[in-house]
Structure formats: C-alpha cells, structure tokens
Amino acid sequence: xxxxxxxxxxxxxxIEALAEGVLLVSRKHRIVLANKSAExxxxxxxxxxxxxxxxxFESASFSEALDSVFKEKRRRKLKLTSYHGFTGDDAIIRGxxxxxxxxxxxxxxxxxxAVITITDVTRIERLAIVRQDFVSNVSHELKTPLTAISGFxxxxxxxxxxxxxxxxxxxIIRKNSAHMQRxxxxxxxxxxxxxxxxxxxxxxxTDTRILSEVRSYTxxxxxTKDIEVEYESQGKSVLCNESLIVQAIINLVVxxxxxxxxxxxxxxxxxxxxxxxxxxxxxxxSGIAEEDLSRIFERFYRVDKARSRExxxxxxGLSIVRHIAIIHDGTIKVESKLSEGSVFTxxxxxx
Numbered sequence: 018x019x020x021x022x023x024x025x026x027x028x029x030x031x032i033e034a035l036a037e038g039v040l041l042v043s044r045k046h047r048i049v050l051a052n053k054s055a056e057x058x059x060x061x062x063x064x065x066x067x068x069x070x071x072x073x074f075e076s077a078s079f080s081e082a083l084d085s086v087f088k089e090k091r092r093r094k095l096k097l098t099s100y101h102g103f104t105g106d107d108a109i110i111r112g113x114x115x116x117x118x119x120x121x122x123x124x125x126x127x128x129x130x131a132v133i134t135i136t137d138v139t140r141i142e143r144l145a146i147v148r149q150d151f152v153s154n155v156s157h158e159l160k161t162p163l164t165a166i167s168g169f170x171x172x173x174x175x176x177x178x179x180x181x182x183x184x185x186x187x188x189i190i191r192k193n194s195a196h197m198q199r200x201x202x203x204x205x206x207x208x209x210x211x212x213x214x215x216x217x218x219x220x221x222x223t224d225t226r227i228l229s230e231v232r233s234y235t236x237x238x239x240x241t242k243d244i245e246v247e248y249e250s251q252g253k254s255v256l257c258n259e260s261l262i263v264q265a266i267i268n269l270v271v272x273x274x275x276x277x278x279x280x281x282x283x284x285x286x287x288x289x290x291x292x293x294x295x296x297x298x299x300x301x302x303s304g305i306a307e308e309d310l311s312r313i314f315e316r317f318y319r320v321d322k323a324r325s326r327e328x329x330x331x332x333x334g335l336s337i338v339r340h341i342a343i344i345h346d347g348t349i350k351v352e353s354k355l356s357e358g359s360v361f362t363x364x365x366x367x368x
Contacts, residue, residue: 038119038135041126044087046070046080049130058119058135060101079121086123086131095121097135118142158200158317162193203333206264210340217258217344224287224294225250230263231285235270243279246270250287255294256368257345265341265349266296268334269361273300276359293347294367299360305353313351314339338363 029050032039038055042048051065059065059073071080074097082093100116118139124132169186172178178186228248239246266285273283277300286297305313314335335349338361342349347365 038133040065040070040133040135042070042083042131042133044129044131046083048073055135058117058137059099083123083131083133086125087128090125092125093123095123097121155200155204155317159197162197165193166190166197200333203337206337207333207340210337210344217261219256219258221254221256222259223250223252223254224296225252227255227259227263227266227296228285228287230259231266231270234263234267235274238271238274239283242274242277244274244277244281244283246274246283246285248285251289253287253289253294254367255365257365261341261344262296262363262365265338265363266298268338269296269298269363272334273298273302273359273361276300277302289367290364292367293364296363297360298363299358301358304355304357305351305359306355310351310353314349 032050032052035052036054038058039050039052040048040055041050046069048065048068048070056065061073065073070083074080079095079097082095085091086093097119098116099119100111116139117137118141120136120138122134124134126132169189173183173186228250232246232248235246270283270285277283281301283298283300286295286299288295288297317333317336338349342363342365345365347363350362350364351359352362353359
C-alpha cells in the first residue's frame with residue numbers, strides 16, 4: 018500500500034469519526050464525499066456521494082450560497098430544517114415538532130471543492146421554544162389572579178362599600194392569592210426536580226403507608242364532590258423518596274376527582290409487577306382526547322383550560338408527576354377515552 022493511500026484512509030477514518038456531518042462538494046454541486054453522520058442527519062439511506070446538492074437541499078438559497086462561496090471565497094453559515102426527504106419550510110409543516118434543525122457552514126477548500134459541515138441543533142432549538150413558551154405561560158397564568166387582586170383591591174378603597182361587599186371582595190383576593198402561591202410552589206418544586214445533580218434521599222417504605230398519606234391529603238376534596246375514592250394496597254416494600262411519590266399520587270388523585278362527575282368513583286391501587294411497583298389511578302370522568310394524550314405532561318398544558326382554572330389547578334401537576342417518575346427511573350403512562358375516563362399508571366422500581 019502506498020504512503021498516500023495510508024494517509025487518505027486515515028483522513029477518511031477521521032471524517033467518519035466526527036459527530037458533525039461533513040460533505041465535500043464540487044464546484045458543479047456534486048457530492049464527492051459524505052460521512053455517515055451527514056447521511057444520518059439528512060435521513061438518507063443510500064450513499065450521498067454522487068448526488069447533486071439540489072437533490073438533498075431543495076431550497077434554492079442553499080445552492081446560491083454554495084455558488085457565492087466559490088465566487089467570493091468567503092465562508093457562509095446557514096440554518097437548515099429537515100424532515101425525512103423534505104427541507105426548509107416544507108419540512109417544518111410536515112414535521113410539526115418532529116423536524117430536525119441544523120446549522121451548516123460552507124467553506125471553500127480550493128477552486129474545485131468546498132466543505133459543508135452540518136451540526137444538529139434540534140435540541141437547542143426546541144429548548145429555546147420551550148423556554149419561550151414557559152415564560153409566556155407563566156406570565157399568562159400569573160396575570161389572571163394578579164388582575165383580580167389588583168382590581169378588587171382598588172374597589173375596596175371605595176368608601177361606599179357595605180361590610181358584606183368588603184368581605185366578598187376580600188375572599189376573592191384571598192382565593193386568587195392562594196392560587197398564585199400554588200403556582201409558585203409548583204414552579205419551585207419543578208425547579209428542584211430539574212436540578213438532576215441533586216439526588217433525593219431514598220428510603221424503604223410500603224405502598225400501604227404511601228396510599229394512607231395520599232388519602233389523608235385528598236379525602237376532603239373527594240368529600241366536597243361526593244366522590245368515593247377506593248384504595249387498595251398489598252403491604253409491599255419499595256425503595257423511594259416517599260414524600261415525592263406521595264406528591265405524585267396526590268396530583269393524580271386530585272386530577273381524577275376534579276375531572277369526575279359528582280357521585281362517581283375513583284380507584285387507587287398499588288400492585289407489584291415483576292421488579293416494578295405500580296400505582297394506578299382510575300376514574301370515570303370526562304376522559305382525554307387522543308390528540309391531547311402526548312402533551313398532557315407538558316408544563317401548563319391544559320386539555321380544558323376553563324375547567325382547570327375553575328378547579329384551582331396550576332397546569333403543572335402532571336409535569337411534576339413526570340419529573341418524579343424520571344427521578345425514580347420510572348415511568349408514567351395514561352390510557353383514556355373521551356366520556357369514559359382515564360387510567361394513569363406510575364411505575365417505579367421496587368429497589
């Protein structure tokens with residue numbers, strides 16, 4: 018084997034080892050070399066080598082950028098969106114949250130070739146969207162009670178109010194203040210759960226003890242709606258952070274009560290399945306539409322916004338349940354049909 022061949026093989030191995038996608042493209046827009054990362058990012062099962070760049074990137078702006086690099090000898094940076102065989106705006110429309118986002122850099126190598134590097138920034142882009150949505154949602158959720166507090170406190174300054182009117186407005190202010198406190202408490206809990214570097218203390222407890230705690234915290238709410246909540250446990254031991262698991266099940270039970278008609282039944286069961294302990298909360302309430310099932314664990318996502326706020330919900334309960342499940346290396350699943358009810362199953366390892 019010639020020395021030059023050894024060098025080429027080494028360079029090719031280096032390019033294949035890169036996490037970034039790398040394309041070597043001729044002045045005539047033909048792909049001369051492509052590493053596996055590029056093929057995976059662009060969802061191409063067949064080799065990219067030999068393809069015209071326009072077959073990969075349908076946007077005319079990409080071909081124009083490539084031409085300008087050869088002409089001006091200047092580096093160009095672009096943003097790309099891909100979904101299967103589609104790119105650009107079409108990929109965004111077709112992907113609807115499943116599309117991939119990339120940063121691309123085109124650099125002239127010489128008179129004949131240019132190097133295109135592609136970096137996957139999908140996670141960064143989605144985190145930016147989540148952050149924007151989060152700020153918007155927090156602002157919206159706090160604005161409603163703040164508006165009520167501000168409006169009724171100004172009304173209280175009116176000297177012509179009767180004692181009963183003053184008490185009524187004060188109750189409204191107190192109710193909205195309590196709602197804001199619940200939102201802030203849930204946000205603080207989510208923040209602490211997000212800090213994955215802090216491991217919650219684990220200890221051995223039993224499913225009976227956990228459900229007993231849940232019952233004591235939710236009994237009053239069940240009684241106010243005349244809903245019967247049945248608890249069933251096996252007395253099995255489990256290693257977990259008891260307070261967090263209790264909080265997660267409380268959130269599920271409170272949701273079940275809130276979305277169930279009066280004089281119906283909610284069942285809460287604990288059972289072991291293999292190496293897992295399952296906490297199952299089932300109701301006969303309004304149920305959840307199929308299109309909402311994949312989003313109900315998002316922060317502030319509400320299936321029925323008006324009803325959620327009426328019941329005093331913060332829109333963070335199921336997101337908290339999901340985080341608690343993750344911390345315990347567990348899962349949270351839901352099965353639901355409209356007008357038939359929902360079944361939530363929280364599974365965590367026994368040890």
